[in-house]
Each structure stands twice: as structure tokens, then as C-alpha cells.
Amino acid sequence: MARTTSQNQNEKNKVGAFFLATLILWFVSVLFEIFFNKRTELLWIVAGACLFQIANWAIRSFVSRDPLFVNTSVSLLHSTIISVSVVSILVNQCLKNGSDGMFEHSQLVGGTWEWAYAALCFSCGYFAYDQLDMLFYRLYSGLIPSILVHHMILLVCFTLALYRNVTINYLILTLVCELHSIFLHVRKVRRMAGIRNAKSTIVRIEWVLNWLTFIFARSLTHILITVKLVADAPKFEKGVELPLALFGMAGMNLINVGLGIDLFNAFKREKSTENSNHHGE
Template sequence: MLSLSFCLRHPHRITIDTMARRTSQSQNEKNKAGTFFLATLILWFVSVLFEIIFNKRSELLWIVAGAFFFQIANWVVRSFISRDPLFVNTSVSLLHSTIISVSVVFILANQRLKNGPNGMFEHSQLVGGTWEWAFAALCFSCGYFAYDQLDMLHYRLYSGLIPSILVHHLILLVCFTLALYRNVTINYLILTLVCELHSIFLHVRKVRRMAGVRDAKSTIVRMEWVLNWLTFIFARSLSHILITIKLIADAPRFEKGVVLPLALFGMAGMNLINAGLAIDLFNAFTRERTPQKSSHHHGE
């Protein structure tokens, strides 16, 4: 009776206590997730250093160069533009997507101009070959994902017990580095990075909204959404589906080992992420269009 009486007389205390418990639970989840993913990142870093130093894989220094480059970009944005961790992180992600997109287009165009389209997407080329600059580009991108993982862990730019963004980065780091260590499927992985063309517009949208540009009627926002959907369909979804189909079709041509299972696992993960991203994109598009429709009806 006493507790019921207290609840009736002090409902605000109950609300505050509930919010405090939820906040505490969220913090505990973040701490657990952060500890796990930080440990995996440290193990990954030790592995890379071991390969570079003891196995004398100096070409892997591009990974370190990538990580340092994007960390320096982080410091520049933080020093001269904004100190908001999310804005800084998104801005650097936009830089990465732009650089890698240009690099992938350059690599593919360069390969086509030099050797023509014949045999470019043959199994032997995609698995055992390495197009010019492909190895360095993959290393550089790998360095970015390591930097980004650390930045998100440091500023807690994630949520939940199993944050999807941290899982995404961990999968990419594992797949990329194993391929780089064994020097296989480099060209396949370069093709998967075509999706960074779409990532450009994802990050542009995020930066644009943080900058306060949210008018769904504006031409720039409409154009951004057109490019967002086009690149999502063709550069991300379709390209990943085609790569998956190619892997399955060429499955008998793979040697026994972990290469094919790992490649299929990685592509399954990417396609699953793409499906979730499609839902998120549609929901975001609907939310941005809703105020426009509401104001239109209000005017009527």
C-alpha cells in the first residue's frame, strides 16, 4: 500500500527512475559491445603489424597509410569545421567514399583501356589476378574501416548490444585482410567497392541534414534523392547481386579451401545489409516527403 501510495503521489519520480534504468542499460550494452569490438580491432592491428614486420609484406603499409590519412582528415575537420563527433565521422566517411569511388572507376577504366574487356571478368582474373592499383586501393580502404571502427568506438557512435555498423566493419576487415594476406579475390573485392558510389549520397544526405538543409521541396534535395536511389539500385544492390551470382556460377572452379565459403559469407552479409538499407532508405524518404504532403494539404 505504501509503495502504491508513493507511486500515485510521485509519478515523476517513477518516470525519472525508469529513464535512468534504461539509460544505464543502454550504457551497459554499449560498454559490452565496445569492449568486444575494441578487442577484435586490437587483434586485427597486431595481425597486420605481424604481416608487415615478420613476413616482410611492405605492400600492406598502404593499410597503415589509409588509417593515418583518414585520422588526419578527422583532425582537420574537427579543428576547422566542427567538433561534433557525428559530423566529423560522417564527413570523413564521405571523403572515403569519394576517394574509393574515383579509385574503383579509375582502376576499371584503366584495365579496360589497357587490355580491353576480354577476360576482364573471367574467374582466373577475379580470383587470382590483381588489376593495377587494385591492391593499394583495397589496402587504403581497409585502413579507413579500421580508423572508422576506432573512431566510432571512441565516441560511442553506435547503439545496441550488437551494433550493425560495427559488425559490418568487422566483417569487411576480416574479409579484406584475409584476401590481402593471401593475395586472392582482390579484383572481386574491388568490384564490391563500387557500392561506395551510393555511400557518397548516403553521407551527403546525413551531412546535409546536420547542416539544417531539410526542405524536401528544394531542387538539391530532390536531385540528391534521385541519385541516392539510382546508385543504391545499380551501384550497390545490382552489383552485389551480380557478384553473388558470379560466385555461385563459378563455384566449381574454386579450389578447395576457405576462399569460396568466405566470399559467399561476405556477399550474403552484404546483400542482407543492402536489404536492411533499402528499408531504412524508404522510411527516410517517406519521412522527408511527409511534411511536404502535410503542408500541401494544409494549403488546400
């Protein structure tokens, strides 16, 4: 038993070392772009990573030292900031230029809505911070941790788009899913805080919002983006943009399926607990 535990620990160390090495390489590439290629607009990535690390320290110092609680709380902060940013960007674009042509291929691939670039950089900084936090506190499991793979794929896709200044608006649309992430993180923080009364009105409202945003802000949005990519495939120039976009969206849609199953199972568990408590009374 002890030998098995030791082997698992060694495997986890190797996995952590691999993802840490990829994160360091990513960070070096960002610094190279900023300092050697004079891409000062990428400083928003650094600003995002620093802000969320400061939030981490603040929560750890004044609220709780539980690594999972701290990590989830910072994730909630990111989802809230990015959701407000994305909605503001879309509304601002509609008010200034109207919705006509807003979702045309040329606009989604070659255009950049006001503040979209900064918002994408900011979110990229969060994923780098979160990857490091999860590695440092070992908030992952398995030989191929899905959360670490997810973050690595996002960092690659986001930074390539930022370096080449293409598909920025497409990626902003994918971040509409952060509206759903708010309620995922709220549920997690709420349960860690010991609030688990399934009959509570607040909890029931939370579940309604959780399902509505999962369906419309995450699942439907990502499906529509995938359909749009496939329909506009002939309009893409030769290069990595289309294959990378299709690969990224395929991954996101698969993750959404797994997330939906997990969400349904969690909902069933809470309902069964509610029914058990009701019969117990």
C-alpha cells in the same frame, strides 16, 4: 529507470570492449605481416588509416566538433576517394587490356588489376579508423551493433584476401557500392547542416542519384557478384575463399535489403513533410 540506464550502459561498455579487443588483434596481425613477413605493400593500410584520422582532426578543428558530423564527413571523403579509385581502376584496365576476359574466374580470383591492391588496403585502413572512431565516441547502439559487426566482417575478409593475395579484383568490384555511399553521406551531412527543404531542386536531384546508385551501384552489383560466385563455385580450389566470399556477399545483400527499407522510409518521411508544408501554405 536509473537502474535500467546503468544496465544499458554496462552492456554498451562490454560491447565496446569486445570490438576494441578484436580491432587491436587485427592491428597486431597487420603489424606482424608488415614487419616480420616484410609485406611492405600493406603499409597502404596504415596510410589510409592515418589519412582519414588526419581528416577527422581537420574537420573537428575547423568545421564542427559534433562527433557524428565529423564521422559522416570523413565517411563521405572515403566514399568519394574509393569511388574515383575503383572507376579509374576499371576504366584503366579496359583501356589497357580490353574487357575480354576481365571478369573471368581466373582474373577475379588470382589476378590483381593495377592499383587494385593499394585501393583495397586504403579502404581497409578506413574501416579500421572508422571502427575506432565509432568506439571512441560511442556512435553505435544495441547489444549487437550492426555497423560494428559490418566493419569487423569487412576487415576480416579484406585482410585475409590481402594476406593471401586472392580475390582482390572481386573485392574491388564490391566497392562499386561506394558510389551509392556518397549520396547516403551527402544526405546525412546535408540534414545535419540544417538543409531540409524537400522541395529544393538540389535535394530532389540528390534523391534521384541516391536511388539510381542504390539500385545499380549497390544492389545490382552485389547480386551479380553473388550469382557469379555461385556459377563459378566448381572452379574454386578447396579452401576458405569460396565459403568466405559467399558468406560475405550474403551479409552484404542482407544489409542492402535493410538499407533499401530504411531509404524508402526516409524518402516517404521527406515526401510527407513536403506535402504537409505545401498544404500549410
